Every structure is written in structure tokens, then in C-alpha cells.
Amino acid sequence: MALDRRRFVLTGASGLVGASLGLGRPYLSRAADRPALSHGLQSGDVGSDTAMVWARADRPCRAMIEWSTTESFAQVRGGVFADALPETDGTVKVALEGLPAGQDIFYRVSLQDLAAPTIRSPGQVGRFRTAPADRRSVSFCWSGDTAGQGWGIDESRGGMTIYSAIARNRPDFFLHSGDTIYADGPIQAEVKLPDGTLWRNRVTEEVSKPAESLAEFRGRYKYNLLDRNLLALNAQVPMLAQWDDHEVTNNWWPGEPTTRAEHLRKKYADPNVLALQVRAARAFHEYMPMRFDPAEPGRVYRKISYGPLVDVFMLDMRSYRGANGENRQTEYGPDSYFLGPQQLAWLKRELVSSRATWKVIAADMPLGLVVVYDTDRNFGSEAVAQGDGPALGRELEVADLLRFIKAAGVRNTVWLTADVHYTAAHYYDPNKAQFQDFEPFWEFVSGPLHAGTFGPNALDNTFGPQLRYVKAPPAGQVNVSPAAGLQFFGHVAVDGRTEQMTVTLKDAADTDLWHVTLDPARG
Template identity: 60%
Template sequence: MRQTLKFTRRHFLASAGAAGVVAGSGLAMPSISRAQSRPSFTHGVQSGDVDTSSGMAWVRADRPSHVDFEWATTESFKNARKLHPLTAMPESDFAVKRLLEGLPSDQDIFWRAVATDLTDVNGVSEPITGRFRTAPASRRSVKFTWSGDTVGQGWGIDESRGGMKAYGTMAKHQPDFFLHSGDTIYADGPLKESVDLKDGTVWKNIVTPEKSKVAETLDEYRGQWKYNLLDKNVRDLYASVPVFYQWDDHEVLNNWSSSKDLSADDRYTVKDIELLAARAARAYHEMTSIRYAPQEPGRVYRKIAYGPLVDVFFLDMRSYRGPNNDGMASALSPAAQMMGPEQIAWLKRELVNSNATWKVIAADMPLGLIVWDDFANAKGVEAVANGDNGPAKGRELEFADLLRFIKSAGVKNTVWLTADVHYTAAHHYSPDRAQFQDFEPFWEFVSGPIHAGTFGPNGLDMTFGPEVRFIKAPTEEQGQNLPPSAGLQFFGIVEVDGATEQMTVRLMDADDNELWSTTLDPQQSI
């Protein structure tokens, strides 16, 4: 089980981002320093992609600076290890992130950063502090949360309503990490200062220049990320819980693929979808704690090994897809693909090589729920399912092949986690109900939004035989695009017991009510 810390979470969060103990740390401030000339850190801290021996650390300075990092296994930073400084420059919007390596497993790691003005060696910032726990090398219990969809459909930070409250609710559970399943920002979702609600009250957004229009420039995409970090709930969670990021469409714009046509969208002066996607991807990697993949800088799909009980496989169902179309292709081709042959080959290889009890497949879109590109006219396949309830076609072909491989290779204990559809549900897939039947039964759990409009429910396609075991979504009477104040904001908790290796999945709401849960027994590999 997770060890109890000797200090309280409140104590740590009060010190995170404030002045820390600097004596003897190697990061002490000079005796002469003009306060007004000191650099500062503007958007808190982020940690991410933590495994048994390493993790990412992220900060953003307010000017060109040398940024020194150090880490220790105690809050006092006794015997801290200082690392070579990085340089925060305008080219990266003064954001820097560093991989902390050589860490002990299953250990609380405290890290901090100090910025020194490049033009004034006496201009030294106050230290800023983050914390995370490395993954265990032994079979201790693991707990993490997941959700998706942040600041969508016009619902931003209303401080009078507590801001992004669901982030604060997740933090109370002290998870080992938070898996953000995509739509981490809404670059195509401008905010208004106020929105009149059906109950007669007014939703009041904080609005920044970047959030007052759709993002087109690199700085506007960066501004979407900086907006989310204005929220205290988000900053507090990120100060002590590492975030494992993936992306979907709204990091660029709604339902983007190579077929996206912006010619009639007057909001955009930039009509080139590939240019917008490139700017969005750069901002995404600059402003988050995701690792860089040396073989493909900018790659999102990856595996994080979180000890002997859990491997997390992050899919990228957006970057390599063909155009959104009717989804009825009878043979797999570049036009019908969603993940692409290289990513599929990587996933098969990594699943076979995984020794973890549970293989968590983090998908940014659901398998069996029908999601239309043109929602009003039910046209164009945006996700996997094509809505015909028949044999696998179009994008379903990739997943039929993957599910067949998982069965034939004897890969056990796969669980799919996703978001995207803005409600929460539990789906059980079985060949007994399916048109395509060459696979083993599995579960898919849906959660979100974490802070966005609530929609749904979506229809199910029976190609892979999904069955709804639980659902919480707006009723017909409630309507669609419900504000966060309506109470239908969701996240999930996954707990794997170190002794029994059982996985318990709980679907939660922002008020910390448990809506539904199930406990899964692990199957033994042959």
C-alpha cells in the first residue's frame, strides 16, 4: 500500500510555488538581488510520464533565464542532486521541461527550479517546487484517475463557482497519476465573459485575449494551455500529481483530419489544416510534461510502465488517420486507417512484451460509440464505429485486426479507458453479441467531461458487441451542453490491489459521489 507521508498535502501545496528552503541546496539566492528585477515562474509546475526511475518536470519563466533544477527524496532537500541548467527562451515561450533520471523506485520525489535572468546574474527567482512518487518496482497497490475534455463549449473558469472543481475533487484521492484522455484544451472554443443559464443565474468566465477567439497562431495555441493553468484547482493537482497526457481533436480544432475544410468558417483566417495542426502540436509539447520521443519528436503514442501491475499504452487516434468519410471501406487502406501501420505494429509488439498484470489501453476515442463528423446530419465517421452494426469496415478493420491479434497472441487483462463523448459509461464487449467475433471479451470505461459541456448519450454500434452496463448522461428534459454547474462532470478512479492484483474501476462525479463500480479479476497468462 502507498506509504503515508510525514507532512500533510495542505502543507506541501502551501509551499509549492512559494519560497522553499534554500540553505545548502546549491540553489541559494545571492545576497544582493533587486526584487523588481527577479524572474518569476508564471504557471505553476507540472510533472509527468513517471515510471520506476524517472519523470518529467515542467515550468515556465517570465523572461529569458537559466533554469536550475534539483531533486531530493525529502521535503527539506537535504542531499539534493543539482542538475545542469536549461535555458528558457522566447522560442519556447520561456517554457522548459527536464527529464529527472536515476530516481529510486516507489519514492516521493521533491523537485524544484530556480530561474536566473540571462541579463542580470543577481536577478534570481524564488524557488518553485513540485512533487511526485515514482512507480513501484514491487507489487504495491496503484491508484490513478482519468478523464478528458477541459474548458469546452464555452465553459471556462468561473471563480465564483469554485473554478474547475472536479480537478480539486480528484486531488483529494491522492492518485499516483492523472491520465488526461484528450481534449486537454479547446483551441477552437472561444469564451464569452458571461453566459445566461436556464436557472436564471449567470456563468462568468475569466477571459484572456487568446481565449476570446479560435487559436491560429503559435502564441494563440500556447495561450489555450496557459488559460487552463490559471485555475487554482488545476495548479494544485499538478503540483503533487503527475499528468499523463494524450490528445484528440480540440487541441487543434473540432474533428480535424485531412478532410477538414475551413473555407466557409469565417472564424479562421488560416485555412491550412496541416499548418494549424503543426502549430498546435508544437504548443502541446512545449506546454505539457509529456516526454519527447527521440525517434519521432512530437510523437504522442507511447507506453508508460508503472511497475509490475500496470502498463499504460497511450494511443494517438488523430495524427495518422485518413480523412473522415462514410467508414464503409471493405479493405484497409490509408484512407480507412485511424492509427496507421507503424503505430499498430508498435502496439502489438509492446502488448506482447508487457509483463504487467494489467494492460491499460488509453484511447482518445471510444470503440463502439457512434460519433459523427457532421452531427446534425449523422454523416461522416469521426471515431471508429460506422453505425451499420455489421461486419468490420473502414476504421473498424484496424481494430478488428488488433483484437484478433490480442486473442491469438494470448495477451491477457486488457482494459480500455477513454473520454471524448462528454458523459460517463461502462461498456462490456463480447463476441457473443458481435458481428466480428474473433476476440476475447473486454471492458471499455468512459469518463468526462472534467470541465466542459455535458452531452450524450451516443448510439452503440454492434460490430464488436458492446453492452452498456452503466451510463450517466443528460436526460432529454435536461438537454445538451449542460454547464459544469449542472453537476454532470465526471472522472474515473482505477485501483489495482497489490495483494490480489484485482482491478477496481469507479465512475465518479465532481462532487465525489461514486456512481458505479466493478472489480475485475486478473486472468493468468498461459
């Protein structure tokens, strides 16, 4: 492999490239002089032969990334380099390519000083498992909502311990279903709990107010990466990330004026959300280990194929929607967009072309739960559902999609979501629905990861959701702290022999709350 500006030749077990670069002096390792990795490592969007790798440096430098199939790095199989510069807040994100399928991959990141190339940091090692080429068993976890409602990192309580619970399941990947940060929620040093004890947050300057500047949005991601549980998970398990509203501000829609009472309380200087969205999207893409699409640089929706058994369809229910309002249009048009025509057409094409046994639709918002847009006025619809009755507004788009899935013979779709801050299992039954032209399917809800717990929300009968399980706070309790243990994630296991999918809803203590095993439809 020839050395150019993107790739470098790796020589020897140490992975140092001095020989190939013609450098005669040994690399120096003075701790005070060398650059350092500031927020751990991440991997993501892993396939059978490729994966994204992420790191952040504490100063401008060159990041050298090498990979091997053994933890000892006895044989380095390949590598790339990328420059960590102020323009991206010191973050680097590269694609490792040509990886073997179904294999544990170890990657090592070290940093080279730009002014003194002989000064180099020691390597830090992460790992992930590539998607299999054969029908071996696959498992993964999902949830959403991190550091919301003012509940940050209380190190005296172990920090964001649910991430350690997820890691104990040794999933092939973790699906973060949105609200990866809470850019709009200040985190205070102390919060008094109902039992009189104090929740003591670790705080930084960037989390002291709602994020508006690019630095403040970036600071929210850096804050979460101070948590040792999340750092440990990131180093061992690849993440598939999507976004929802709190990466920008609560319940936003594109072009929304910042005139709601909630916006006024947050004292936003910008007259509309678009300016916030531009900065927020840049920070999101800088800090999430996801693919970059040069044809549409801000794109979040994408398909991740994880072997013959599972395709994951990552949706973006935020960027293309119409205005949040009463959501009762009788004809489909810009005001009732939710996914939007382009994303909807993409999803239909990809579902039809998928040959995976299970088509997992990763939605950042649930289909059949009523979510209010403006809680100060109790006005408007934030999600799809707008109340019982025939399909109206955004439900027209979902009805079209469900009708298409049935007509095209797409089998074994399962919807995974978060957003509502409790956990539940919904079975959508056309025999009990107002709109009936679809095949039955399941939707599983899980969250929050580390935020206030709420719920449950009202079910909308348009698509006939039947509640099979729910766990939420007792009636009348809202914004329940993580100290109460009502933090949730889901675990999905697909058996390589039977191809059955078992979905288990879990809490922060890794307790199995409820599960169901689904048989794949044939034909």
C-alpha cells in the same frame, strides 16, 4: 557529477550553485528584478527511475531544477538546468533521471536572471511518486475535455473544481485522455444559464476567438493554468497527456480543407487544417509535461510503465487517420487508417512484450460509440464505429488488433477513454458481436472534466458492447454547464496483493457512481 551545459553540481541544503560556479557574491532577491514562474509546475510521464518536469518563466532566464527525497531538501540528490527562452514561450521541460523507485520525489525550480546571474527567484516545490519496483498497490484517475463549449473559469463558482476532487483521491498519476484545451471554442465573459443566473468566465485575449496563431494556441494552455484547482493538482500529481481533436479544431483529420460549415463559421484563414495542426502540435508539446522523442519529434503515442502491475499504452487516434467520411471500406487501406500501420505495429509489439499484470490502453476516442463527423450535414464517422453490422472502414483495424490480442495470448487489457462528454461502462462480448474473434474486454468512458455535458451516444454492435452503466444529461438537454454537476472522472485501483483492478466512475463532487472489480486472468 561534472558540470556541463546540461547538469550542475548541487551543494548544500539551499541548492545554490554559487560555490561550484565560483561566484563570490550572494544571490540577490529583489522581487521587482528577479524572474518568476508564471504558471506553476507540472510533472509527467513518470517511471521507476525517471520523470519529466515542466515550468514556465515570465522572461528569458535559466531554470535550475533540483530534486530530493525529502520535502526539506536536507539532502539534494541531483539536478539539471534548462534555459527558458522566447522560442518556447518561456517553457522548460527536462527529464530527471536516476530516481529511486517507489519513492516520493520533491523537485524545486528556481530561476536565474541571464543578465544578472546573482538575481535569482525563490524556489517553488512540486512532488510526484515514482513507479514501484515491487507489487505494491497502484491507483490513478483519468478523464478528458477541459474548458470546452465556452465553459471557462468561473471563480465565483470555485473554478474547475473537479481537479480538486481528483487530487483528494491522492492518485499516483492522472491520465488526461485528450481535449486538454478547446482551441476552437471562444470563451465569452458571461453566459446565461437556464435558471437565469450568469456563468461569469475569466477571459483573456487568446481565448476570445478560435486559435489560429501559435500565440493563440499557447494562450489556451496558459488560460487553463490560471485555474487554482488545476495548478494544485499539477504540483502534486504527475500527468500522462494525450491529445484528441480540440487541441487543433473540432473533428479534424490530417490535411482536411477548412471548408466545412463549422470551419466557415470560425473564419479560419488557412485553407486546410495542416497549418493549424503544425502550430497546435508545437504548443501542445511545449505545454504538456511529456517525453520528447527526437526520432519523431511530434509523437504522442508511447508506453508508460508504472511498476509490475500497470503498463499504460497512450494512443494517438488523430495524427495518422484517413479522412473522416462514411467509413465503410471493405478493405484496409489509407482511407480506413485510424491508428495507422506504424502505430498499430508498435502497439502489438509493446502489448506482447509487456509483463505488467494490467495493460491499460488509453484511447482518446471510444471503440463502440457512434460519433458523427459533420453535425451540420449529419454526415460521416468521426470515431471507429460506423453503425451496426460487420467490421468496415476503421473497424477493420480494430478487428485486426483485437484478433491479434487473442491469438498472441495478451491478457488483461482494459480500455480507458473520454471524448463523448458523459460517463459509461461498456463490456465487449464476442458472443453478442458481429465480429467475434476476440476475447471479452471492458471499456470505461469518463468526462468531461470541465466542459459541456452531452450524450449518450448510440452503441454499435460490431464488437458487441454491452452497456453496464451510464450517466448523462436528461433526454433533450445538450451542452449542460458544469454548474449542473454532470462532470465526471474515473478512478482505478490495483491491489498489490490480489492484483485485482477496481474501476470507479465518479462525478465532480467525488461521489462514487458505479464500480466494478476485475480479477486478472492467469496464464
